[in-house]
Amino acid sequence: MPRIDAWPKVKGQAHYVADAAPRPFLFGALLVTTSAHCLVSVDKQILAAQPGIIAVVDHTDVTETRFSTNPHGGPADSHIFTSTGLHPGDIVGAIAAADRGALKRALALNGGIVEQPVAAALSLGDGLQAQVIANERYPFNVISDQRFGDPPATVTAALDTAPMQHESFVSFDAAPHGFMEPVAAAARWAEDRWEVWSPTQCPALVRARLDHLFATRCQLMPVYLGGGFGGKEEMSIEPAAIVLSRACGGQTVLIETTRQQMTTAYRARHGGYIRLNTGFDDAGVFLARDIDVVFEAGPYNGHSSDVASNAADTAARLYRAPVVAARHRAVATNRMPGGGFRGYGGIQAAYAVETHIDEIAESLGLDPVTMRLRNVPRDGDRDPVNGALMHGMRGAECLQLLQERWLQPGPTAARLSLAEGRFKTGRGVAMVMAGSAAAGAEHPDRAEVACKLNPDTATVTIQTSVAEAGQGTYPLLALTVSRELALDQSRIAVENDASEQGPHDPGMFGSRGANVTGSAAMIAAILLRVAMIKEAALLLAVDPEQVEIVPDWTALRVRDGEETVKISELPPLRVVGAHETSDPGLAYGVQCADVTVDTHTGAVTVDRIIAIHDIGVVQDYDGAKAQIEGAAVQGIGAALSERATFRGDGSVVERGFLTHLIPTCVAIAPVDVAFLDAPPMVGATGAKGLGEASIIGIPAAIGNAIGAAIGRRPRALPITPERLARAIEASRAAPCTIELRDRLAAARVTHNDEHQHEFHNELR
Amino acid sequence: MSADAVPATQSVQLTVNGQPHTVEVRYVDDMLVDFLRDELGLVDVKIGCREGACGACAVLVDGVAVTSCLVYLARADGTEIATASYLLEAPLGERIGAAFVENRAMQCGYCTPGMVVCAYGYLAAAPYVDTADRAALADAFRGHLCRCTGYTRILDAVSEVAQNSHGDATD
Numbered sequence: 035m036p037r038i039d040a041w042p043k044v045k046g047q048a049h050y051v052a053d054a055a056p057r058p059f060l061f062g063a064l065l066v067t068t069s070a071h072c073l074v075s076v077d078k079q080i081l082a083a084q085p086g087i088i089a090v091v092d093h094t095d096v097t098e099t100r101f102s103t104n105p106h107g108g109p110a111d112s113h114i115f116t117s118t119g120l121h122p123g124d125i126v127g128a129i130a131a132a133d134r135g136a137l138k139r140a141l142a143l144n145g146g147i148v149e150q151p152v153a154a155a156l157s158l159g160d161g162l163q164a165q166v167i168a169n170e171r172y173p174f175n176v177i178s179d180q181r182f183g184d185p186p187a188t189v190t191a192a193l194d195t196a197p198m199q200h201e202s203f204v205s206f207d208a209a210p211h212g213f214m215e216p217v218a219a220a221a222r223w224a225e226d227r228w229e230v231w232s233p234t235q236c237p238a239l240v241r242a243r244l245d246h247l248f249a250t251r252c253q254l255m256p257v258y259l260g261g262g263f264g265g266k267e268e269m270s271i272e273p274a275a276i277v278l279s280r281a282c283g284g285q286t287v288l289i290e291t292t293r294q295q296m297t298t299a300y301r302a303r304h305g306g307y308i309r310l311n312t313g314f315d316d317a318g319v320f321l322a323r324d325i326d327v328v329f330e331a332g333p334y335n336g337h338s339s340d341v342a343s344n345a346a347d348t349a350a351r352l353y354r355a356p357v358v359a360a361r362h363r364a365v366a367t368n369r370m371p372g373g374g375f376r377g378y379g380g381i382q383a384a385y386a387v388e389t390h391i392d393e394i395a396e397s398l399g400l401d402p403v404t405m406r407l408r409n410v411p412r413d414g415d416r417d418p419v420n421g422a423l424m425h426g427m428r429g430a431e432c433l434q435l436l437q438e439r440w441l442q443p444g445p446t447a448a449r450l451s452l453a454e455g456r457f458k459t460g461r462g463v464a465m466v467m468a469g470s471a472a473a474g475a476e477h478p479d480r481a482e483v484a485c486k487l488n489p490d491t492a493t494v495t496i497q498t499s500v501a502e503a504g505q506g507t508y509p510l511l512a513l514t515v516s517r518e519l520a521l522d523q524s525r526i527a528v529e530n531d532a533s534e535q536g537p538h539d540p541g542m543f544g545s546r547g548a549n550v551t552g553s554a555a556m557i558a559a560i561l562l563r564v565a566m567i568k569e570a571a572l573l574l575a576v577d578p579e580q581v582e583i584v585p586d587w588t589a590l591r592v593r594d595g596e597e598t599v600k601i602s603e604l605p606p607l608r609v610v611g612a613h614e615t616s617d618p619g620l621a622y623g624v625q626c627a628d629v630t631v632d633t634h635t636g637a638v639t640v641d642r643i644i645a646i647h648d649i650g651v652v653q654d655y656d657g658a659k660a661q662i663e664g665a666a667v668q669g670i671g672a673a674l675s676e677r678a679t680f681r682g683d684g685s686v687v688e689r690g691f692l693t694h695l696i697p698t699c700v701a702i703a704p705v706d707v708a709f710l711d712a713p714p715m716v717g718a719t720g721a722k723g724l725g726e727a728s729i730i731g732i733p734a735a736i737g738n739a740i741g742a743a744i745g746r747r748p749r750a751l752p753i754t755p756e757r758l759a760r761a762i763e764a765s766r767a768a769p770c771t772i773e774l775r776d777r778l779a780a781a782r783v784t785h786n787d788e789h790q791h792e793f794h795n796e797l798r
Numbered sequence: 799m800s801a802d803a804v805p806a807t808q809s810v811q812l813t814v815n816g817q818p819h820t821v822e823v824r825y826v827d828d829m830l831v832d833f834l835r836d837e838l839g840l841v842d843v844k845i846g847c848r849e850g851a852c853g854a855c856a857v858l859v860d861g862v863a864v865t866s867c868l869v870y871l872a873r874a875d876g877t878e879i880a881t882a883s884y885l886l887e888a889p890l891g892e893r894i895g896a897a898f899v900e901n902r903a904m905q906c907g908y909c910t911p912g913m914v915v916c917a918y919g920y921l922a923a924a925p926y927v928d929t930a931d932r933a934a935l936a937d938a939f940r941g942h943l944c945r946c947t948g949y950t951r952i953l954d955a956v957s958e959v960a961q962n963s964h965g966d967a968t969d
Binding site: 037039043045047053138213214258259260290292504657660696698702 | 825836898900906907914936945946
């Protein structure tokens with residue numbers, strides 16, 4: 035079944051911000067800093083004097099208050115334009131020109147932005163040591179520092195009394211997003227309101243935030259998003275577009291960012307580290323788990339505290355243990371901000387936990403699947419995050435399916451001797467876990483979807499305030515409504531309506547679309563059918579129970595009778611379906627990777643990916659499979675090549691797609707996919723989320739596969755060839771053995787010391 | 799003021815999607831992609847990187863797929879340009895479009911028109927593509943980035959068109 039948005043996208047008729055902004059418009063650009071931390075001013079006079087420049091704005095043109103770029107809420111730590119640059123690329127102003135050539139020349143002018151650098155926190159180590167404060171809003175550079183689970187003393191005692199213990203430490207580089215559509219925003223004044231073209235994943239929330247910030251009605255115009263992956267789960271440059279348009283008398287201004295800005299200064303998957311300590315018995319059963327997540331946030335919170343929290347949640351929920359404690363921190367620095375990025379900390383968490391459990395399995399002589407089966411959460415377990423009873427836990431079934439269908443009996447992580455030749459192969463397994471709703475007991479997740487009957491054309495329009503960024507919510511909503519109304523998809527349209535009167539939905543994030551928004555659509559479709567039948571029954575003067583829609587959707591008729599009412603005779607109808615849930619809808623899965631490692635160069639080829647997921651009731655098999663195929667390749671990039679390499683001054687080496695290496699089509703691997711047959715456990719549709727689960731375990735599976743190939747699991751993401759070559763060299767010199775701490779011998783784990791040392795050097 | 803800041807006055811004639819255009823080049827570094835989008839409103843040409851690395855802005859220049867963000871407008875004098883929306887009206891383009899749709903070879907869709915252009919250029923130039931040679935096919939698309947699909951379905955779509963087009967791919 036083709037996607038409902040397929041043809042418009044093929045033809046280029048699906049309009050993104052820069053396509054949809056009404057022409058003619060003024061050409062806008064951001065004015066940004068280059069220093070990591072500076073007092074900064076814009077020489078507006080010199081810039082405004084350049085040919086073709088219409089307006090230059092900076093913080094002196096702004097009376098609006100500070101705000102949080104996280105549309106869900108958070109500390110108001112961001113200015114529309116700052117007078118203190120807090121990271122290279124921080125936004126200090128904006129400029130509008132009559133044509134691109136004039137804009138380009140003004141931006142190239144020296145002296146337009148005057149920076150006075152001050153001491154900066156230029157590494158995570160700087161942030162943690164807090165001798166330099168990255169953002170005065172955050173004393174000691176602490177953006178967040180929280181714990182959950184058992185008290186630290188309880189965990190320490192449980193770890194100390196466990197027969198065996200393993201500690202590991204994994205670090206992560208920040209990684210830019212690489213969505214194809216660079217962030218852009220346009221604005222114009224329309225009589226009584228601002229019209230805004232925004233690339234946000236959360237149009238309804240951003241509209242409400244803009245209303246509040248400007249104390250004026252703002253209308254978000256519908257646009258497609260050229261990928262989001264969490265990087266557009268923000269209010270970012272929309273306020274700048276409004277201020278710039280205001281300075282241009284309300285004319286339409288389009289601010290486009292550059293790929294360089296997207297790569298060096300926008301939002302990144304968080305760098306940082308995760309330390310795990312696990313106590314277990316000789317059967318490999320976990321007895322106590324201690325989790326410590328430290329992420330570098332950059333100077334602003336944005337999503338960072340939530341991402342660090344979700345990383346810890348994911349780490350905790352992947353495996354059960356009677357005693358679990360977690361701490362998660364987001365640390366302020368003066369480098370590129372971290373942001374939401376598909377997996378929302380889950381990739382880092384899964385990498386740390388899955389390489390950790392593999393090491394324990396190997397030390398005990400257990401195969402990876404058996405080891406995981408002994409620790410995977412089951413129905414009735416207490417959720418380590420919120421204490422709720424866990425249900426619908428199907429991780430064990432995913433593992434069993436993997437074992438039955440794909441894996442030969444016996445250990446799969448058998449280590450090959452390095453003497454065997456240049457190319458080594460290995461297979462790695464990783465569990466994944468993600469939610470299907472942004473919900474908890476105290477904050478239910480709620481979605482509304484409207485369905486409109488257009489009687490004249492006998493068509494249905496679905497209205498949602500969710501943005502379509504490729505994730506497939508619109509195709510899924512169309513499919514759901516099509517099934518419920520037995521109406522061909524060619525007669526269904528999906529419309530974005532983020533207005534105050536529109537159906538409220540917080541947007542696209544948290545893998546919530548299929549479950550929460552999808553359920554609201556199903557309910558809306560049912561309500562529409564009921565409303566149509568009721569109206570027809572009135573016209574036919576019969577009981578509604580006797581009325582049905584005829585299969586070709588031209589009319590409604592009395593069952594077993596002759597009388598009909600044409601759909602065109604019905605009044606226009608609009609119903610709103612709502613779904614609310616407090617259940618996060620945890621969805622487990624298992625991912626498996628086969629790799630070949632070139633031990634001479636450290637290059638890794640991914641030969642195959644296997645992905646088995648519990649996505650509840652499968653709504654659209656091919657759509658879900660497509661999601662996994664894409665996530666597999668994005669996961670390969672996260673595993674092997676995507677990173678921000680920081681210079682000593684806090685700037686980023688990678689400037690664009692020539693250096694920020696997202697996978698090309700030569701990097702792809704065959705992907706085998708299976709979904710569990712599942713009874714409906716969540717929502718109205720029974721669908722669970724997949725968007726994030728589909729990527730979370732890929733780097734971990736690749737890391738474990740490399741471990742199987744070379745006998746050492748890489749301790750840092752991404753696993754670049756140079757890092758791996760160094761690890762192979764070290765492995766040759768001193769084959770790695772995992773020394774588990776025995777209660778009697780009390781020998782410390784040494785597995786990670788070397789890497790930890792390297793990382794601490796980086797911290798310094 | 800540097801030399802390139804002096805507005806140029808060169809007049810360029812080119813054909814875009816079958817229509818002749820005469821355009822005054824205002825700045826020597828005016829790029830083809832901006833002319834197509836800003837002046838002609840051809841927003842099926844997308845901008846992803848402006849460094850020739852992503853392929854979103856691909857158009858056919860005299861039958862060859864080129865990233866239009868790297869082509870100076872002044873250098874496009876005398877050329878014939880075709881964008882995705884135009885190519886999709888040709889029989890080969892129709893088949894490519896249908897194959898993309900049937901294979902779900904898009905998610906966010908931002909790279910899709912560029913991919914269509916690349917597919918058209920590739921298949922029109924080499925109608926007898928060995929569809930079994932996946933590596934050769936992938937090689938033709940390595941200048942095009944897609945962040946969503948994982949590429950498999952895009953290559954499947956092109957391969958399918960090649961398979962069904964033997965003998966008439968250039969029509």
